[in-house]
Amino acid sequence: MDLDWNDDQRAILDALRVLLDQHAGQERAAELARDDAYDTALHAALADAGYLEISLADDAGLLEAAMLVDAVAGAAGSVSIGASALIAPALVGAVPPDPVALARAGERGPVRFGAHAAQVLVDDGDEARLVELGDRRGEPVETNYALPMGRLPDPLPAGRSLGAGSSARLRRLWRLALAAECHGAMRAAMDLTARYVSERRQFGRAIGSFQAIQHRFAECEVRVQGGRWLMLEAAHQGAPAGAVELAAGYATRTALQVFNELHQFTGAMGFTREHPLHTWTLRLQLLRLELGGPGMHYRQAARVRWGRAARGGTR
Numbered sequence: 327m328d329l330d331w332n333d334d335q336r337a338i339l340d341a342l343r344v345l346l347d348q349h350a351g352q353e354r355a356a357e358l359a360r361d362d363a364y365d366t367a368l369h370a371a372l373a374d375a376g377y378l379e380i381s382l383a384d385d386a387g388l389l390e391a392a393m394l395v396d397a398v399a400g401a402a403g404s405v406s407i408g409a410s411a412l413i414a415p416a417l418v419g420a421v422p423p424d425p426v427a428l429a430r431a432g433e434r435g436p437v438r439f440g441a442h443a444a445q446v447l448v449d450d451g452d453e454a455r456l457v458e459l460g461d462r463r464g465e466p467v468e469t470n471y472a473l474p475m476g477r478l479p480d481p482l483p484a485g486r487s488l489g490a491g492s493s494a495r496l497r498r499l500w501r502l503a504l505a506a507e508c509h510g511a512m513r514a515a516m517d518l519t520a521r522y523v524s525e526r527r528q529f530g531r532a533i534g535s536f537q538a539i540q541h542r543f544a545e546c547e548v549r550v551q552g553g554r555w556l557m558l559e560a561a562h563q564g565a566p567a568g569a570v571e572l573a574a575g576y577a578t579r580t581a582l583q584v585f586n587e588l589h590q591f592t593g594a595m596g597f598t599r600e601h602p603l604h605t606w607t608l609r610l611q612l613l614r615l616e617l618g619g620p621g622m623h624y625r626q627a628a629r630v631r632w633g634r635a636a637r638g639g640t641r
Contacts, residue, residue, distance in 0.1 A: 346401040352602040355402035362474045364442040365404040378411045392506040392561035399510025406439045408503030436467040441476025454492040457485030471612040498565045501574035505557035508577035515606040519588045553577040568630040575623035578614035
């Protein structure tokens with residue numbers, strides 16, 4: 327695998343960054359978060375530019391879709407980018423026109439975009455289901471995760487089965503999207519904090535010049551970069567079992583370390599509404615818990631590698 331972007335991928339990223347500069351960003355995310363709102367304008371802009379179809383293009387695929395998810399998460403986009411641009415097209419073979427939520431059968435807690443989704447992809451044992459909500463939209467739930475949350479209708483309509491074994495494919499794609507979103511959020515939070523520690527002065531010096539800060543920041547950087555390579559490798563290989571579980575486990579475990587360290591570097595200010603850091607770090611707290619969290623990802627990776635000898639979880 328060539329870890330450098332080719333010319334086409336660089337062109338896609340350059341154009342995407344222009345779009346995100348116009349329609350996304352921390353200030354836009356903060357504005358939406360005040361009302362727990364979904365960014366319909368950004369979703370429409372991504373759809374109109376063809377980005378949501380990128381995984382279905384003849385000259386692109388999951389790698390480019392993961393690249394897109396990473397970039398939108400880094401720009402603090404408040405859209406269902408993982409489900410709409412990576413998971414649904416790869417699983418269903420088409421791009422949904424409206425927001426998509428992800429859910430696991432039997433779990434009734436709030437989910438990301440649950441109050442705004444028109445469709446839900448449900449992990450239901452062996453067969454995944456695609457549920458059209460129609461007029462039965464979810465109920466908004468107020469949270470501090472910096473993304474709109476909602477409780478889906480109970481019971482959900484039966485929906486359409488996507489075939490035997492489709493739930494396993496759904497979970498693999500879901501884990502790939504999680505790894506990409508975690509990396510995008512961590513990368514943005516790291517870059518923001520790097521600027522902060524280079525400007526914040528204590529004892530007449532920038533705090534980033536202190537060796538203790540440098541060592542801890544360097545450890546976070548190494549782990550974030552490692553998560554990126556695992557995520558890109560899994561996407562390049564087509565989201566195979568084993569690779570996606572390792573990528574998701576590593577990313578979600580790193581997310582907790584990055585959350586703790588960056589908020590120590592910025593002090594209490596990082597938790598305030600006036601400081602932008604929380605826009606990404608609070609999302610990390612949400613992402614790292616999905617699909618059972620890092621422990622479940624790693625247990626599934628062990629089961630793929632060593633079979634039933636690695637017990638402790640089924641998903």
